[in-house]
Amino acid sequence: MPSLTLSQGKDTLSPVSFALKSMNELRDWVPTKQDEFNIPNVSLQPRARDALKPRLLLTHDMAGGYKQDKFIQGNDYSDIYSIQYWHLTDMFNYFSHERVSIPPVNWTNACHRNGVKSLGTFLVEGNNQMHEMEALLHGPPLDPGSDDDDPLRLWSPFYADKLVAIAKHYGFDGWLFNIECEFFPFPTSPKTKAEELAK
Structure with missing residues (x-):
């Protein structure tokens, strides 16, 4: 990923990518006018794919993410990580140890320029964090301020819809779900909840 050498310094007004x-x-995310710096300007380029060739997913997991690559307008870091084998990569996943990792716009532009999702x-x-899995499936109360938060409601599309809206707004191509916890065993079985998550 090319990086301009700019004086980033302590400028707290410079736009940055974030999680x-x-x-x-x-739950509270809404698109804002300040997001415009985080929207890529390179569309996904077409690339011929061999249906018989295995597909490669490349995951960027660099010390929790959002290091030098978070600076949208460049930085003064001389040795930034770059990919030398875009032609072998089908999908790129930006990973950080945060709940929702939004790929930095510089990475999405580089991916799209090379025909990589x-x-x-x-x-x-x-x-x-099991309660977070329950929240993902259950969603927030249907009507904030009311008592409609039915604990037996198995599925709400609320968070799935939010994730789709975020991907569309920031111009990237989808999500990797990394689930490393169990479901609560009630009020329905973990198997049923896993099936609902897969849907």
Whole structure:
């Protein structure tokens, strides 16, 4: 990924790429005018694919993500990670240890320029995060402020719709779901909940 040498310094007004750190941030996300710097300007280029060739997913997991690559207008870091084998890559996944990793716009532009799909990550890890899995499936109350939060409601498309809206808004191509925890065993079985998640 090419990087311009600019004086980033301590300029807190420079736009940066970012993640959403919680289900609450995901619930409350709405597109804003300030997001325009995070929207790629390169569309996904067509590329011939051999249906018999195995597909390669490349995952970027660099020290929690959003390091030097978060600076949209470049940085002064001389040794930034770059990919030398785009021609072998079918999909690129930007991974950080945050709830919702939105790929930095510089990575999405580089992916699209090379005919590679750019994916964000939805992450839940550790059994102390089981309530986050329940929230993903169950969704927020249908009418905030009311008592309609039925604990037996198995599925709400609310968070799935939010994730689709985020991918469309920021111009990347989908999500990798990294689930590293179990479901609560009630009020329905984990098997049923896993089937609902797959849907």
